[in-house]
Amino acid sequence: MLNSKNIVVGVSGGIAAYKACDIVSRLKKLNANVKVIMTKSAAEFVTPLTFQSLSQNFVVVDMFDELKTWDVEHISLAQWADLFLIAPATANIIGKISNGIADDMLSTTVMATKAQVLIAPAMNTNMYENKIVQNNISKLSQLGFKFVEPESGRLACGDIGKGKLASPEAIVEQVSSILTLEQDLTDKNILITAGPTIENIDPVRYITNRSSGKMGYSIARKAIERGANVTLISGKTSLDIPNGVSEFIQVESAKQMYEAVVDNLDKNDIIIKSAAVADYKPKNISDIKIKKSDDDLIIELDRNKDILKEIGKIKKDKILVGFAAETNDLIQNAKKKIEKKNLDFIVANDLTQEGAGFGVDTNIVKIIDKNGNIQEYPKMKKYELSNVILDRVKMLSK
Template sequence: MNKPLSGKTILLGVTGGIAAYKAATLCSRLVGLGATVKVIMTEGATKFIPPLTLQVLTRNPVATDVFDEREAAGVQHIDLADAADLAVIAPATANILSKLANGLADDMLSTTMLATTAPLLVAPAMNVHMWEHPAVIENVNKLASRGVTFVEPGTGQLACGYVGKGRLAEPDEIVDAVVKMLIGEKPLAGKRVLVTAGGTVERIDPVRYITNDSSGKMGFAIAESARDRGAEVTLICGRTDAAPPNGVRVVKVDSAMEMHDAVMKRLPNTDVVVKAAAVADYRPLHRAAHKMKKSNESLTLELVRNPDILQAIGEWKSEAAGRDKPYVIGFAAETTDLEKNAIDKLIRKKCDLIVANDVTESGAGFGTETNIVNVYGALGLIERIPQMTKRAVAERLWELAQSGMNAAKSAGDGKESER
């Protein structure tokens, strides 16, 4: 399974600031994108986060001491320097900025940074007055003039109590900068992607409702992957088991009607729609204003059909004469006749791709960390994706979708040239 950073080695330096704890999330994100991450920590950094944490997350030993030579066959800081495709320091204190700017080499990190020829990405974090100090400004300018790339600190509440510029950029911002430096322009840059996720909630009364087992994890993985590929992502989500990903525009809804309205409102300004939400087919005809009390031995609920959001998208798309038509990816959660039902849905709802899974299969479907799917297009089965994490499935889906979009664009360009 290809990942954006597969085959890339990132040397991550962590220095002694309170933001060092964010290095754990940064490591996790980079490893999840396929990178090999090797960490060097300063002595100060180890006071804030134990090296074992980053060792477990990266599955590589963490270097802390220039004199701790573990392999007699090589010199550790030189081996690390030579292996790196990119060096990253996050968080970077004022101290390490001074060392880098002036060529000091008095610990493992600064020594390795002098020895590497890899590009360097620096994410500073410090008190607002330190960040604005003339000496720090001079060091930053000196490093920038040598080609060092910076992810500037954000503005907000700092650990010292001040409010201002100096807090470490969020891990997702740093990851975006890493991906841009290592693989260049992102394949979905400039694309507006709309993703639906989670289950809808159809209220019976103020305390009871009809829903389903959808966790939202597949939709979240698709939104994250699109974000990392450069897209502007809007995530419309119903009931989910976890918080939505950072770096995307989130629209929270409850019912199928609310999700329908939210999707259709944004459709004219969307390039790709991925409808991964599990939407209730029916809703109660009458919703009680107050909690229903027990009365009879049985209760009959009259249900009415909800709008079919994917059908509405397909119809809007087919009527979009003179407009750019969005590329539409639907999902089909089935328990029988997977291929027959998926292809039928693809045709009836005018999708470009249908992602189908058998939710009775172990390792697939609702609530799991993994999925097993078949992807269908106009010519039938495109690919069977075996069991893997939902994020890995999302990466492959975007690769297939991008191929489909490129093919459609080439066909459209060919028709234009014939006129």
């Protein structure tokens, strides 16, 4: 998969340095050429010999080590790399790169490379959430550096929170995506909706659905990786905003989502509506909490605007993609939506199938176009399905 791809792995000084061994091993199994640069602090956690054995290449730690080749080492490594991965990346190395400091082999080589740099942070939760660190990450994201978000969980220090190095599998997946995906959507402006909407009943209660937003956020990430300018309009989720998104708009209700879509319609060529929008809203919203009584509570509902249908009326030459999550009559219901809402194609899934639908990392779908052609796909990760959807969009946009 990564035949002949050259990857420099930078390992900085944190307890998660041991996980970089697994990352290097996985990259080698994908037939990548790997060279490792370690900071002196990293060498306190894992020996250079370990990485040398796994990568089958000399490991560089000190700028003033005896040269293994006649090249100026930091320049030759910088030029050699197709991709530069830093894992784990401490707050220290992120701060150095963000501020242009080059005082060791790792930071110096990053400054000299023109390859894509992918950074996988790992640190204490309070450090990761520190405004200085977040500003440094934001600055680097704007400069084109890519990040693999850390995970939440129990940290080495005993704290519980966000800051764990992403899994080696997730990091290698992102490396593979960057190195194998073409930048084929660089001239496209894509609007993506994601997540659930909520409709208030009173200040305490509301109506919503089970959407996690994972599908829409995955499409947004893959579109960004492929060079698109992405506007992401999202209901409330627990997901991190994808790095590199051009504009992120947080909404709650279906009305707010409709208004945000309409406001951003003109500047986008492609609209992918993966959000699960509430069809109905309470006719009357109480300003105070509705108290429990001995009587049944009856809530009268009004129809919300059908965002897809409304956009379908005015889309002109824009590409419009919809989603259909059904529990019965999947094909018939999906085809009705295509015709009724003037869609170019629809992504339909049966919620009764295990591994499909809300809250999981996989999906099982049928893609149906406006001519009635149906393509079935087996269960796959949502990030894989995202590329399938974007490939379809690309074909239509030629």
